Amino acid sequence: MGKVKLLREDGLRHDGRRPDELRPIRMQVGVLNKASGSALVEYGATKILAAVHGPREIPQRHLLLPSRAILRCRYHMLTFSTHERKSPAPSRREIELSKVIREALEPVVMAEVFPRTAIDVFIEVINADGGTRTASVTAASLALADAGIPMRDLVIGVAVGKVDGVLVLDIDEAEDMYGEADMPVAVAPSLGIVTLLQLNGVLTREEFNEALKLALKGAQTIYSMAREALKSRYLEVKVEE
């Protein structure tokens, strides 16, 4: 494959977006029957389903903690979610992402309310087009909220990239593959904290500063959408007499 032109002459990106523009984002909360909470989140063609079971007792009692619930998280890609078929065996990437996503959720989940239980978060990547881990964080936090688990805030994920020397928001797969940097970020906007931060690429100190700012701005927009998605789930209940 040749070098893809990521930034056009008119300054727009290969898919016609401005550098600071998000992809079309869709969110639906409570999409599953049996799960305690669930959410379907789409960032462009990236499609993530998250389900939460629990808080619940588990057979592996040695894992449980006396002072809090444990969080268990699996980030998993369907075999046909990528261009090349993904082997069903867990990859090193999936193992790492399960960890960083769990650690992105830990700061907001009030686990101390449910000692000696497990809260399980299952994330299925149905279609991957860049930004799967950040969309996963958003989906997982919506599913946790939908499960009625007390939280300090929602966590919103969004990635910033650098393509052809320009910082761009919410990168897709082409921009991730052929771009110069990929920086996934997750923030709890109301608390003003960063709960996931990775940088895959090289940035100067100034670029990093700008990239972080851009991520915060993008996260704020997605945050409003996430709150709306949560509210709309319960709109019907409100009119009951």
Add this chain to the structure above:
Amino acid sequence: MSVTPSAEVTVPKLRSATILNMLKKGLRASSRGLTEFRPIEIVPGYVPNADGSALVRLGNTVVVAGVKLEIGSPYPDTPNEGALIVSAEFMPTASPTFEPGPPDENAIELARVVDRALREIKAIDMEKLVIVPGRRVWVVYVDIYVLDHDGNLVDASSIAALAALLSTEVPKVEVDELGNVKVDRSSRLGPLQLRHKVVTVSVAKAENVLFVDPDIEEEKVCETKLVIAVSDDGRIAGMQKSGLGALSVEEVLVATDIALKVARDLLTTVELSLAKPKELE
């Protein structure tokens, strides 16, 4: 599945209170400064049979990294580049809580953080690793073994990986008319050329205080860590928040500045260790 860890190594209450109370005053129980690393000792060429190697002692943390160059096929999307494969294992020698078996999520995360730092800054000139274009290339295996665990395994490992690569001598190869490649490890073509050097600096946070190079007790009581990879040209070559907690935006920026500053000394330490004749060790 990734699970909230239980505190496998517990710090006594009194000790953890001491560490945290001192941190509140900007002091460390180990009497180090907040941006001061423990003493670093680097022994390049520690494993004679490896193509490059280094033993690193960071305080009481001990890591050995070895490089082996092997002939392999290039990846289909990069036919004219060699390959880099970084792996890490936490040995049962290092801690009573480390079990033998395949690497867990912590070892995988560590290896991938070190891998990304080396890869993204293009530390190794991959195009120089081609033997038969499109068909045969050098695959650089960097394998990291944690032998003794007293905290900050990531930085010790990144230093060990860099020192091992810097000490690597490329074996001689012979290519016959059919394109078959034979490796002759008895003679060497010369040192593996590195274009950039890169190390990580782990900045820990506890009691809203940031400090570098946490030892094992500090790691147990800290809220979270931000690992920042810094290259020899002073750029940020990778990042990873690791641990349960979170950082404010301001803390992220301060941690980055700390890392950029401290990394310079670390890189100098690595360079000096390789300039020394090995016999002295």
